Amino acid sequence: MKRLIASVLIGLSFLSSPALGKENVEDQVRALVKQVDSRYASTKDFQADFIQETQIEGFDTPFQSSGKVFIKKPGYLRWDYIEPTVEHIYVHDDQLEMYVPKHNQILKGNLTMMVATKAPLHLLQGAGKLTEHFEVRPTDNGRTGEGGLPLLTLIPKNHGQAGSPSVTRIVSEIQPGTYFIRSLALHEISGNISTFRFSNIKANEGIDDTVFTLDPPAGVVIVEDVLPQS
Numbered sequence: 001m002k003r004l005i006a007s008v009l010i011g012l013s014f015l016s017s018p019a020l021g022k023e024n025v026e027d028q029v030r031a032l033v034k035q036v037d038s039r040y041a042s043t044k045d046f047q048a049d050f051i052q053e054t055q056i057e058g059f060d061t062p063f064q065s066s067g068k069v070f071i072k073k074p075g076y077l078r079w080d081y082i083e084p085t086v087e088h089i090y091v092h093d094d095q096l097e098m099y100v101p102k103h104n105q106i107l108k109g110n111l112t113m114m115v116a117t118k119a120p121l122h123l124l125q126g127a128g129k130l131t132e133h134f135e136v137r138p139t140d141n142g143r144t145g146e147g148g149l150p151l152l153t154l155i156p157k158n159h160g161q162a163g164s165p166s167v168t169r170i171v172s173e174i175q176p177g178t179y180f181i182r183s184l185a186l187h188e189i190s191g192n193i194s195t196f197r198f199s200n201i202k203a204n205e206g207i208d209d210t211v212f213t214l215d216p217p218a219g220v221v222i223v224e225d226v227l228p229q230s
Contacts, residue, residue, distance in 0.1 A: 025142035028150050032174060033136055036152075037129045039179040045072040045207040046180075048198040057191035069198075076212040090214050097214050106214065106222045133157060139171055145183075147176035166190065175201070 047070045055062040065085075070078040079089040088099040094111045130136055130152075139151035154170040166188045175182040180201050186194045216222065 025138045025150060028142075029136060029138050029152060032150055032152065032179075033130050035179045036174060036181075040129075043073075043203050045070075045205065046201070046203050047071070047205070047207060048201040050199075051197045052194060053197075054194045055192065070207055070211055072207050072209070072212060076209075078212050088214070090212060092212065099214055099216075099220075104220050106216055106220055108222065108224050110225070130154065134170070145173035147174075147182075149174045149176055178203075 047068065049066070049068055051064065051066045053062045053064050065081055065083060067080045067082040069080070070076075075091075075093040077089075077091040079091075081087040081089075086101050088101075090097045090099075091111065096109050096111050098107045099105075100107075133156065134154035135157060137153045137155065139153045143151045145151055152172045152174065154172060156167060156169075167186050168189055169187045171185040171187070172181050173183040174180070178201070180198070180203070182198060184196045186196075188194075
């Protein structure tokens with residue numbers, strides 16, 4: 001389920017300089033959040049390739065996987081792992097299905113059961129404005145991404161409360177010009193860090209609803225309500 005925990009959407013040119021004061025950096029972050037929210041508001045569907053690198057606490061070598069992500073309003077998400085193993089994850093509102101061909105099995109569950117996934121999925125599904133689900137802060141005194149835009153640190157608003165997610169913060173890099181998310185780094189209480197890098201981003205291409213419908217192959221075993229809390 002760590003792969004699912006890590007499973008996710010989300011430039012105006014900002015000057016980046018070590019001499020910028022705290023107030024200027026925070027103004028830049030607020031302006032960038034408005035641009036990202038505006039992009040979300042105008043995006044009906046989204047697809048991209050991704051590479052995921054997960055650094056597990058205590059291991060020297062990170063685990064790497066790759067695949068594709070599809071998103072469509074309202075509330076549809078499909079997350080396909082292709083390498084090194086195939087897994088298909090379908091989300092619609094609060095319902096989740098995970099198909100693992102290798103095991104000939106489909107696991108079904110309720111998204112609210114998996115509290116650790118909720119923060120990144122809110123982000124990936126674009127379910128509302130960033131500030132509705134996250135406290136947004138500058139990253140490490142105004143660090144910037146490759147394109148010069150401030151890196152955003154997103155703190156889940158229910159962190160520290162009962163049932164809060166194991167993801168303590170998400171650091172995101174925004175793509176200049178498009179204001180889509182170029183990369184995400186999910187930091188967990190355990191010390192694990194899952195980093196996603198997106199490429200070949202396409203938006204508003206009219207993704208067909210069938211992309212988000214799991215059509216079970218003959219003979220597959222369907223297991224209901226067994227997805228564990230993360």
